[in-house]
Amino acid sequence: MGAHLITGAGSGIGSAVAERLAARGAELWLLARDAKRAAVLRSRFPGARTLVGDLADPAKLSWALGQQEMPVEVDALLHIAGVVELGTVGDLPVKAWQYQLNVNTVAPAELTRLFLPSLRQARGQVVFVNSGAGLRADENWSAYAASKFGLRALADALRVEEQGNGVRVTTVYPGRTATPMQLKVHHQEGKEYDPTRWIDPESVATAIVTALDLPRDAALTEITVRPGR
Template identity: 75%
Template structure:
């Protein structure tokens, strides 16, 4: 049985991953933005432990985690939480840029830094659930894509730095997935939302678990998964 810390475990892809791991009786630690959300997660996943920390304030994560119990070892750290705000480069304010960069890039970097001792102890794995926007940017997606391009760079650098410590690093690039975030994206695009057009969160979760379950003599570095059709 492994020990896994998940961000974004309350909905979408993160929830699907948490469900798959819970069904295997793995030990779950779920990051929550506040105490109320932590209570909801414990009710949703009986037996799971929660850690409170707001990804929108990465500079406070060290203090927050320093005042809470943490696992001694981590088999995986799964970065799945994220935010998206669309808009043209000529329209987006620094506040919008900074929020997306904080949640999507700086917080994963800081959380990884804080938990590297536990990952090294277990020779564990860091998984970044990125986005197709982490490989290419389109109009109106500048800030989000920039944060996800940065996340790819973070993963690539971390992989080189931690290979000698036995820590594997994987980036998964999902295409459009039927999640609450996708509903938000369609609202911002002014488009009709049809979940049948997109992958289910469970399909992406299966991809994440495939990377985790790979024998330790190998490493999936980058993996793209797309809706069919």
């Protein structure tokens, strides 16, 4: 079933995707922020391998990963981790902008750069889990949307650059999904959180796995998933 490297496997969409792939015998490599989180992931996904690297500090990812055993070939690199801090342009400090841009945009770019040789060797696939905010920015969403607009640009450029190397690139744009991040968003918005109103993470996982399973003669370049209720 190939080797799949996943960020954000600890909860939400990332966890749902990891469970799907683990159930069918895929080789999982899960990125964790620190050793403690890596141990939790290994206990949740027996047989999975873990890598430790902090997406909030992308400049150190190359060094951190260079100290660890890495997969020889990567059939799929799935960027699912993300962070959000809401606020108006007039109120958001530089730290909030840098944090979201680092985790949501710069770190995926750096991880992709580091694993491109392995992806090319496997003629693999890169999946970017974006957001509806990557297509439209509303009030209080400036920094998060900027990070996701940037992620879209990264995916679009990579798709053209790597087409000749056989690397497929997919961007998934989920609407509001019932994840811990969505709970945090509702708290920041001052709204009551009802997970039944939003997309089940399993539904987004289905879209992602469908893109991975598509025969090699085609590619799902962009997938938009919206609440059906």
